[in-house]
Amino acid sequence: MFSQSKNFAHDAAQAEIGAGTGSGAGVEARIDAESTGHEAAGSAVAGAMPPGDHEAEHSDGLGIRHTAEPQAERSAKQATEPAELCLLAGKIMLQSGAETYRVEDTMTRMGNAMGLESSHSYVTPTGIIFQSSGSQSAKLIRIVERTTDLQKVAEVNDVSRKLGTKEITPHQAHLRLIDIDRAGHEYSLLLQVITAAVASGCFTYMFRGGAPDILPAILCGGAGFSTFLALHRLIKVKFFAEFSASFIIGLLAVIFVALGIGQELDKIIIGSVMPLVPGLLITNAVRDLMAGHLVSGLSRGAEAFLTAFAIGAGIAVVVTIF
Numbered sequence: 001m002f003s004q005s006k007n008f009a010h011d012a013a014q015a016e017i018g019a020g021t022g023s024g025a026g027v028e029a030r031i032d033a034e035s036t037g038h039e040a041a042g043s044a045v046a047g048a049m050p051p052g053d054h055e056a057e058h059s060d061g062l063g064i065r066h067t068a069e070p071q072a073e074r075s076a077k078q079a080t081e082p083a084e085l086c087l088l089a090g091k092i093m094l095q096s097g098a099e100t101y102r103v104e105d106t107m108t109r110m111g112n113a114m115g116l117e118s119s120h121s122y123v124t125p126t127g128i129i130f131q132s133s134g135s136q137s138a139k140l141i142r143i144v145e146r147t148t149d150l151q152k153v154a155e156v157n158d159v160s161r162k163l164g165t166k167e168i169t170p171h172q173a174h175l176r177l178i179d180i181d182r183a184g185h186e187y188s189l190l191l192q193v194i195t196a197a198v199a200s201g202c203f204t205y206m207f208r209g210g211a212p213d214i215l216p217a218i219l220c221g222g223a224g225f226s227t228f229l230a231l232h233r234l235i236k237v238k239f240f241a242e243f244s245a246s247f248i249i250g251l252l253a254v255i256f257v258a259l260g261i262g263q264e265l266d267k268i269i270i271g272s273v274m275p276l277v278p279g280l281l282i283t284n285a286v287r288d289l290m291a292g293h294l295v296s297g298l299s300r301g302a303e304a305f306l307t308a309f310a311i312g313a314g315i316a317v318v319v320t321i322f
Contacts, residue, residue, distance in 0.1 A: 082114040083132040083139055085170055088177050090121070090128045091141050093156050096149040099284050100124065100296040106160050110173075113164040125299050147186075148280055155180045189229060196275040197222030204271025209264055213271075216253065216262035220272035224249035228276060239310045242276055246314030249273055254322045269315055278307040 086107040093103045100123040107130060111119035120138075122129040125146065131138040159176050162168045168176070187195075200221020201214045209217065228245035232238060249272045256262045281304035289297030 082111055082116050082170065083130060085114070085174055085177070086110050086119070087128060087130050087139060087141050088174070088181070089156050089160065090123065090130070091143065092177065092181050093153050094123065094125070094128065094143050095146055096152040097147065097280055098153045099287050100293045101288060101291040103128070106157060110160050110163055114170055124296055149185050151185050152180055192229065193222050193226045196225035199275055200272045203274040204267050207267055207270050209267035209271060213262045213264055213268050216256040217268045217271040220249045220252045220256070220268060221275060223252055224272055225275050239306055242307055242310035243314045245276060246273055246311040247318060250315045250318030254318060273311050273315070276311055278304040281307065
């Protein structure tokens with residue numbers, strides 16, 4: 001009987017130990033479930049955040065989580081800064097053939113519209129320096145390529161006026177300037193060559209050339225301008241392209257007159273080289289000098305002189321040889 005009671009007590013003790021073990025397993029299971037739930041909630045929050053935002057979170061030494069500013073918001077904020085906006089407008093205008101005093105005036109007006117009362121700008125044909133205030137450092141933009149696109153100049157002026165009258169916000173002005181910068185208003189190469197050829201014939205008639213000289217001038221002008229476009233795309237040296245184009249014009253004019261197709265050699269050559277003459281450069285140089293921008297005016301004048309010298313040198317070589 002004593003043996004039976006001892007066995008009964010041993011079985012009861014094992015049952016209590018098993019019950020305790022089951023209770024501990026239950027507690028551990030609840031802890032694991034809660035941990036899994038917290039991790040799932042954290043994953044859901046991270047998934048709901050915009051891409052890149054949850055990657056910017058970091059934890060300091062006290063275990064407090066901080067979220068850095070998203071890269072997209074920083075880029076947009078930097079792009080709509082008044083100084084960056086003024087520089088973008090000035091770059092578009094200067095690359096499109098605007099005068100330096102017009103570029104400075106537009107940048108100053110846009111700066112005043114955005115609260116930059118003490119802004120300063122210095123514009124040359126090859127670069128723009130802009131400082132928003134005396135406490136901030138100046139910013140520089142290098143201008144490498146320059147062309148003639150007066151439509152872009154007019155569109156940037158329109159953005160400047162609307163920004164000054166508060167019709168658009170700086171962010172809207174930035175988006176509009178990006179569209180203007182990306183837009184391509186150039187005519188096709190074929191249309192440019194045809195226009196230059198027709199203009200050459202008209203200039204020949206205007207300079208009192210005879211009717212037999214119009215057709216040779218059209219052919220010489222079209223061939224010379226197409227040569228200029230092709231060489232300028234291959235070799236980024238404008239002087240060489242203009243010299244070669246004028247040489248082709250003079251050579252073809254001599255051949256046409258020798259074949260009896262044209263009569264007056266000088267009238268054919270003068271009319272054919274007119275599409276190459278730097279008329280806009282000369283005009284902008286004079287306007288910059290009259291506005292007091294001596295550096296810009298002299299540099300534009302030097303560029304126009306080099307173009308005129310290249311044209312004259314090409315014709316002189318042909319006349320000297322033949």
